[in-house]
Amino acid sequence: MIISENFPYKHSFFKIFEELTKIPHGSGNTAEIAKHCYDLAIKNNCEAVIDKAGNVIIKRPESQGFENAQPVIIQGHLDMVCEKTPDSDHDFMRDPLKLQFDGKYITAENTTLGGDDGIAVAYALALVEDKDIALPPLEILLTMDEETGLFGAAGLDGSMLSGKNLINLDSEEEGILLCGCAGGLTAIIEHKFELSEHSGTVVKVTLDGLKGGHSGCEIHRRRLNGALVMAKLLKNCGQYLKLVSYKSGTKFNAIPCVCSAEVLVNDAELFTAALEKELDIIRAEKVCAEDQPILTFTAEQKTVSALSNEDSRRIIDYLCNVPDGVISEGETGVITSLNTGVSTLQNGNWHSEALIRSMVNGDLDVIAEKVIKVANSVGFKADFSDRYSAWEYNAVSPLRDKMVEVYEKKFGKKPIVSTIHAGLECGIISDKIPGMDAVSMGPDILDVHTVNERLDAESAIRCFEYLVAILKEMK
Numbered sequence: 001m002i003i004s005e006n007f008p009y010k011h012s013f014f015k016i017f018e019e020l021t022k023i024p025h026g027s028g029n030t031a032e033i034a035k036h037c038y039d040l041a042i043k044n045n046c047e048a049v050i051d052k053a054g055n056v057i058i059k060r061p062e063s064q065g066f067e068n069a070q071p072v073i074i075q076g077h078l079d080m081v082c083e084k085t086p087d088s089d090h091d092f093m094r095d096p097l098k099l100q101f102d103g104k105y106i107t108a109e110n111t112t113l114g115g116d117d118g119i120a121v122a123y124a125l126a127l128v129e130d131k132d133i134a135l136p137p138l139e140i141l142l143t144m145d146e147e148t149g150l151f152g153a154a155g156l157d158g159s160m161l162s163g164k165n166l167i168n169l170d171s172e173e174e175g176i177l178l179c180g181c182a183g184g185l186t187a188i189i190e191h192k193f194e195l196s197e198h199s200g201t202v203v204k205v206t207l208d209g210l211k212g213g214h215s216g217c218e219i220h221r222r223r224l225n226g227a228l229v230m231a232k233l234l235k236n237c238g239q240y241l242k243l244v245s246y247k248s249g250t251k252f253n254a255i256p257c258v259c260s261a262e263v264l265v266n267d268a269e270l271f272t273a274a275l276e277k278e279l280d281i282i283r284a285e286k287v288c289a290e291d292q293p294i295l296t297f298t299a300e301q302k303t304v305s306a307l308s309n310e311d312s313r314r315i316i317d318y319l320c321n322v323p324d325g326v327i328s329e330g331e332t333g334v335i336t337s338l339n340t341g342v343s344t345l346q347n348g349n350w351h352s353e354a355l356i357r358s359m360v361n362g363d364l365d366v367i368a369e370k371v372i373k374v375a376n377s378v379g380f381k382a383d384f385s386d387r388y389s390a391w392e393y394n395a396v397s398p399l400r401d402k403m404v405e406v407y408e409k410k411f412g413k414k415p416i417v418s419t420i421h422a423g424l425e426c427g428i429i430s431d432k433i434p435g436m437d438a439v440s441m442g443p444d445i446l447d448v449h450t451v452n453e454r455l456d457a458e459s460a461i462r463c464f465e466y467l468v469a470i471l472k473e474m475k
């Protein structure tokens, strides 16, 4: 328990945060936490509604002295990523998290903490509960299932909100104000191949030692994509080969760090030697120092169902020609990227999933066209889904100016104004509310989406006080 004698901070949002961690609220399981927020709002005489999608909207009326103020939207998401250590028997559908505090960081024993984005919910509910803080009218929007595809924001009816200023609390680095994020578009590339039976040497090649990572936040590091490296090796190995299987990646938004392929070849020794030689060339190019690619092989004589050599080449050609990684860059970082996250060939079924991201909405379509072209050139079909808008950087943003000004006054230094090459809900919400001015901020939360997730307690206090200071200025 963090709220014990050893926990030195009396701020009410910590207690609220702890209460939230007792309610299981992984993605897909947010009804109970939504009800908890709704009940707390009603208890505090605020208007509240749980919308059709499962989002909670709470309206805190303006305080005295803020009669002329415009409503400010405070936004975060209800769901959390559920990760636990391999030996943990934690049940995310039933068990409360076990909070710990080491004097600096709040963590949860053996699991993710859900500081992303429980801290936003806790901040918002603290403002609902504390009627003594004089504030402008608040429209608190707590969305469901952000982590699995921004579904709450996508299901929002924009007419339920009247504010034009949105403070999103889903950033994880204090002192950085995010003012733009990438949009996304998922591509599914599929083909059904004819198989024929062959007997011979089947080599299972495994490529390992790559760093991988998040396809938005880490794409600029130019880490190697396992599926694409394997394709490059096979393309240049100089062998008459037949693919039996191909497997790389599990998530469309993660750079695959492993790839394995079963390949029917004439001469296993020549084949493996050629792959090693090709890998040496890639190693010499040394795009990213974090990648240490290695190959392992097992060979077996057997009878298998495999693709023809020509069909195998179609898969290899697709992977070698599809755009990969950073496609364009600007002053604030990566503008457009593509990550081929999943590539599988099993029983003749080819399935590949890629995520296109761009800070510019139009670029999503430009890259989609390129994917279609490459897919069609080898006879594959490409489908697109789950499109969400980029939150394009606004040259003019009075809210950003105000937040920079308050930050400087409070902390005696300038905040960093930046954009992020990943999806935030601001893009989707801004799309639904014309004229929206939005900024995203948040306290230091480290190693989010992992069992090492930790919230810096003092950073959380500073951010809360900063948030209140901003709101007080919005008369």
Ligand SMILES: [Zn+2]
Pocket: 077, 116, 117, 146, 170
């Ligand atoms: Zn989040």
